[in-house]
Amino acid sequence: MKYKRLTKEQFEALHQEFTTFLATQSIDKAEWDKIKTDKPEVAEQELDVFSDLIWEGVLTNANYLEHFSKNHIFLFHCQEKLIQSIVLKALDPEVDFMKQEGLQWLSDNLFTDTVEIHLGKKDYEEERYAAIFELIKQGAILSDGQLYLQINGIIQS
Structure with a gap:
């Protein structure tokens, strides 16, 4: 992880963006729920990658x-x-x-x-x-x- 994981509140605020992020990886809600249960380390990695993407966007526009x-x-x-x-x-x-x-x-x-x-x-x-x-x-x-x-x-x- 390059920056830091978003907080629960930040993830909730970015729910739609996270859903889109998962969809780009062909992960729907059912698949995401299965990953969280069966492969929590993969779920953690996805959360970290999404967090870094959000931070990159924020930092790109930070003037x-x-x-x-x-x-x-x-x-x-x-x-x-x-x-x-x-x-x-x-x-x-x-x-x-x-x-x-x-x-x-x-x-x-x-x-x-x-x-x-x-x-x-x-x-x-x-x-x-x-x-x-x-x-x-x-x-x-x-x-x-x-x-x-x-x-x-x-x-x-």
């Missing part, structure tokens, strides 16, 4: 990631050969970016000495998908890039 913690916001732009980052750090320990008030505080204080902004750029040390998946495992979530683009636009002007 922006965000990771919020109490005092930090990490914004990533995942390009083909490199990843760019913007890290925002609140120097006021009372600020909590996990709450709406923290984001409002950031908006009001972005260019004050209570916010550190760090820009980064790094070539992928490993394959692109593996690097993005590692960020997701650490808590980053897929994003439409709106916040990254807004902050980057403000910084660049």
Whole structure:
């Protein structure tokens, strides 16, 4: 397995896609039920292969990631050969970016000495998908890039 197995909830949400995946291998419901009972190791392999296919699709389309913690916001732009980052750090320990008030505080204080902004750029040390998946495992979530683009636009002007 290249990534990680989808959760039960994720499999349930992707039930139709999984059914189609099995059908491409000429496995219908009756055959799948038989495989689960008689050959659980084969069923496990099928679940793993499907999970990897889903992750590949997600990672292929991943262009922006965000990771919020109490005092930090990490914004990533995942390009083909490199990843760019913007890290925002609140120097006021009372600020909590996990709450709406923290984001409002950031908006009001972005260019004050209570916010550190760090820009980064790094070539992928490993394959692109593996690097993005590692960020997701650490808590980053897929994003439409709106916040990254807004902050980057403000910084660049």
